[in-house]
Each structure stands twice: as structure tokens, then as C-alpha cells.
Amino acid sequence: MQDIVRPIDQCRVCGHNDWLDVVSFGSTPLAGNLLGPEDDPGEETRFPLEVVVCRECHLMTLRHVIEPDVLFGHYRYVASDAGSIVQHMRRLVDLCTRRLGLTGQDLVVEFGSNTGAHLELFQQAGMRVLGVDPARNLAEMANDRGVESIPSGFTAHVGREIASGHGRARLVYGRQCFAHIPDIHEVLDGVSALLAPDGLCFVEVPYLVELLANNQFDTIFHEHLSYFSLGALCRLFESHGLRVVDVQTAEVHGGSIVVFAAPAAADPEVRPSVTDMLAEEQRQGIAEERTYRRFAERTERLRTQIRDLVRGVVADGGTVAGYGAPTKGSALLDACGLGRAEIRFCSDTTVLKQGKILPGSRIPIWSPEQAAEQVPDYYLLLAWNYAPEIIEKEKAFLENGGRFIVPIPEPRVISAETVL
Structure with a gap:
């Protein structure tokens, strides 16, 4: 071990x-x-x-x-094609294109590029693109869709190799992967080796302040090593000669931040968003130990409440299934002690997951078509970060008497008579 x-x-x-x-x-x-x-x-x-x-x-x-290869050597997380995620990715493409004045001569590199879905949007906008991802199966899928991708972790050596073969990149970024990486200094060494002097780097990460404020204990699992505040990221980037110049919030994955950094040698302008968010973090108690103790107390309470709510439905003769089978859903079920005795199945649209079984809880993952043959009384909304979209999509389920249990930030039951 x-x-x-x-x-x-x-x-x-x-x-x-x-x-x-x-x-x-x-x-x-x-x-x-x-x-x-x-x-x-x-x-x-x-x-x-x-x-x-x-x-x-x-x-x-x-x-x-x-060990990263144990976690990511053959990875089953596929970037979501939910409407809100696609819109968010398009906004980032437009923002970066305008801010940097990107043209067809410019290179855009994404580390943790998954299946290449985001890079494909930059490619469609006319830029040269290259992906880097340690999951060999996902890099293969990206190459199959026409997005050149390297099956590798992003290191200083990889950054130098790309710069040598493709030229310096105007944009280097990582979305929802930075928190997974043990040696983030090695990644930023790669960024420094690859980024053009007038280039920009950004990382998108789940935001620590949102996690703490909204009781997102289910986002804590082995793949997520780091939970970042802006202050920690500023300190990290500074140690690599990069200056955080802007930060934006994003309503994805339960609340994220997109942090932009540029080479400090270029003396880039720092936007007010950075100082404003740093000040807000202090007001939210990021530096105070009691903030984390209170989060721990709420986590213990919520684990009990979610377990008791689901078991109460089953004890009364109701049936419960999971809606979605995200990694955090598996983490939530394990944290709450829920398994096959309470959850009949989880329905998920990701083909790579269908026919598989959740670890620990041993709950089978079905396709939506299979789930439609055994509709439960309640769906435990494990993909709660897409709650508005899912509930709008599943109006018929609610109108026919079905109910959703939304576990985060507080467990609550949604029926046709209620709204989020």
C-alpha cells in the first residue's frame, strides 16, 4: 500500500x-x-x-x-455536455479570444483536456490546439474527434517539448483538473516553459468558499486533492513568476472560480476583481479555524439527515433511485452509509458508466432507457449541481407524482407543487 x-x-x-x-x-x-x-x-x-x-x-x-496512475490511468469521467456547461465553455472561448486577440496563428494548450470538447471550440474558432491528459482512453477519444492530444501528465518537460515542436502558446489552461494534481509546481513549471511572454494562463477550480458555505462535503473524495481559495492560488502563481490578473466566478460544479495569470515580467494590469475577492475571503473567515470546525459540524449533521430521510422513505414502502452517477454522488452515498438496501439503481447518460457498479455501495448504473422501465417514487439527485436543468427536463416525472430529494446544501424534497 x-x-x-x-x-x-x-x-x-x-x-x-x-x-x-x-x-x-x-x-x-x-x-x-x-x-x-x-x-x-x-x-x-x-x-x-x-x-x-x-x-x-x-x-x-x-x-x-x-498514486495518480491508480486514479487516472483509465478514467471514466467525461466532460459534461449539459447545456450550462457548454454555454460556460463557449463564454470562456469568447472571453479569451477577445482578451488576447487570438488568431489562427496562435496555439492554445489545455492540460487535463479530457475528450477535447473544450479545445474543439477553440479549434472551431480558428486557433491551433493541443491537449494533454494522463488518461490514455480519453486522449484517444480526443484524437478520434480531431483534437490532437498527448496521453501524458503536464510537466516542465512536456511544456518544453510542446514549445519546441509547436511554438510558444498564447493560452495555456486547465479546467476542473488543477485540484486533482499532486505536484502543481511541476504543472506551473510546464506553463512557464510553454507560455508566450504576452500569453495568459487560467485555471478553473471549485471554489473553497462555496464548498464551505454550501456544505458540499460530497465534493471531497480521493481525486480532489486540493480545495483552493484565491489567496492560496495567488501565492502559488507568484512563486512561479506569474501574477493573478483577474478572477471570475462560474456557476458550474457547485460554484467555481476562473483565475487568470500572466507573466509577472510583463508587468500586467491587475483587475479590481482580484482585490475584491481577496477582501471577501477575509470577511468569510478563510483564515479562521472556526470556519472549518463549523463546516465539519454541519457535515456530520447533513450525513445523518440525508441517511435518515432516504431510509424513512424506504421504511414507508417508497422506492428510491439515484439520478446521475457522478463521482461525488458515489462519495455522498458512502459518506451517508447508503447502499443497495436503500437505492435500487442510479440512472446516468454517460455510456462509459452504464452497466457498471458504484464502488462501496454496489449500486448498479443503468441507462435512462432502462431506468424508465422501473421508475422510482423518489430520485436522490446525486447530480445536484444540475438541479434546475434536471428538474425542468423531468417535469413529467414530477407531474406523475414523482419526487426529487436534493441533498445539498440542505436535504429537501421537490414535488410538482414545489419549486427550487
Whole structure:
């Protein structure tokens, strides 16, 4: 096990080793490690899942790191094609194109590029694109769709190789992957090696302030190593000669921030959004230990409330299924002690997941077509970050008497007579 999982010995942002214990979920299976029906549950490996905060820079992080190839060598998370996500990706393409004045001669590189869906939008806008992703199966899917992608982690060596073969990039970015990476300094070394002097880098990450304020304990699982505030990211970028020049909020994945940085040597202008958000973080108590203790207390309360609500429905003769099978849904079920006795199946549109079984809980994942043959009384909305879209889409389910249980930020039941 020691060659697969190890405790962290210092903060990956600032290098200090003074931790505040926040919350422990015990030992849990890898939430994204979907199983086949033939797999033996007795062989399922569990890993410690403990959360701590650096008292120096206030990075929230997992105490243990799992070997990346175990997590991402064959990855089943496929970038969502939900309307809100596609709109968000298009906005980022338009914003970056306008801000940098991108043309057909410019290179755009994405690390953690998944299936290439976002890079494809830059490609359609006329830019040269290149993706880098450690998941070999996803890089292959990207290449199949015509988006050149390298099956690799993004390192200083990879950055230099790309610069040598393709030229410097005007834009280097990573969406919803930066929090997964153990050695973020190596990634930023790669950015520095590849980014043009007049270029821009951005990372999009789930926002720590939103996680704490909205009780998003289900977003804590082994793939998510880091939970970033803007202050921690500013400190990190500065250590690599990059200056955070802008930050924008995004209503995706439960609330995220898009943080833009430019080479400090170019003396770039810093927009007021940066100082405004840093000041707001102080008002929200990011630097105060009681903020994290209160989050831990609410997490314990919510785990009990969600479990009791679902078990109460079943005890009264109702049936419950999961809507969506995201990684955080698997994490929520495990954290709340829910399994096959309470949840009959999870319905998910991702073909790669259908026919698989959730780790730990052993709940089967069905296609929407299969789920339509055994409609439950209640759907536990595991993909709660898409709640408005899903509830609008499933009006017929509600009108026929069905109900949704929305677990986050507080468990509540949605029927045809109620609204979000």
C-alpha cells in the first residue's frame, strides 16, 4: 500500500507543515473507480479520506495522496455536455479570444483536456490546439474527434517539448483538473516553459468558499486533492513568476472560480476583481479555524439527515433511485452509509458508466432507457449541481407524482407543487 498511498509531508502550495484537522470520512473506496458486475466486492481497496487545512496559506487538502496512475490511468469521467456547461465553455472561448486577440496563428494548450470538447471550440474558432491528459482512453477519444492530444501528465518537460515542436502558446489552461494534481509546481513549471511572454494562463477550480458555505462535503473524495481559495492560488502563481490578473466566478460544479495569470515580467494590469475577492475571503473567515470546525459540524449533521430521510422513505414502502452517477454522488452515498438496501439503481447518460457498479455501495448504473422501465417514487439527485436543468427536463416525472430529494446544501424534497 505504501507505494500507492502516502501521507503528505508539506503543503503543496507553500511548503509548510502545520495542519488543522477538519474532518475524516474514515477509509473509503475510490469514488470514481466503477466496478464491473463480476468484480468481487471483498477485493475492493479502501483508502484513508481525511481533510486538513494549512495554517500558513489556508489550502484545504487531503492528508493522503494516491498514486495518480491508480486514479487516472483509465478514467471514466467525461466532460459534461449539459447545456450550462457548454454555454460556460463557449463564454470562456469568447472571453479569451477577445482578451488576447487570438488568431489562427496562435496555439492554445489545455492540460487535463479530457475528450477535447473544450479545445474543439477553440479549434472551431480558428486557433491551433493541443491537449494533454494522463488518461490514455480519453486522449484517444480526443484524437478520434480531431483534437490532437498527448496521453501524458503536464510537466516542465512536456511544456518544453510542446514549445519546441509547436511554438510558444498564447493560452495555456486547465479546467476542473488543477485540484486533482499532486505536484502543481511541476504543472506551473510546464506553463512557464510553454507560455508566450504576452500569453495568459487560467485555471478553473471549485471554489473553497462555496464548498464551505454550501456544505458540499460530497465534493471531497480521493481525486480532489486540493480545495483552493484565491489567496492560496495567488501565492502559488507568484512563486512561479506569474501574477493573478483577474478572477471570475462560474456557476458550474457547485460554484467555481476562473483565475487568470500572466507573466509577472510583463508587468500586467491587475483587475479590481482580484482585490475584491481577496477582501471577501477575509470577511468569510478563510483564515479562521472556526470556519472549518463549523463546516465539519454541519457535515456530520447533513450525513445523518440525508441517511435518515432516504431510509424513512424506504421504511414507508417508497422506492428510491439515484439520478446521475457522478463521482461525488458515489462519495455522498458512502459518506451517508447508503447502499443497495436503500437505492435500487442510479440512472446516468454517460455510456462509459452504464452497466457498471458504484464502488462501496454496489449500486448498479443503468441507462435512462432502462431506468424508465422501473421508475422510482423518489430520485436522490446525486447530480445536484444540475438541479434546475434536471428538474425542468423531468417535469413529467414530477407531474406523475414523482419526487426529487436534493441533498445539498440542505436535504429537501421537490414535488410538482414545489419549486427550487
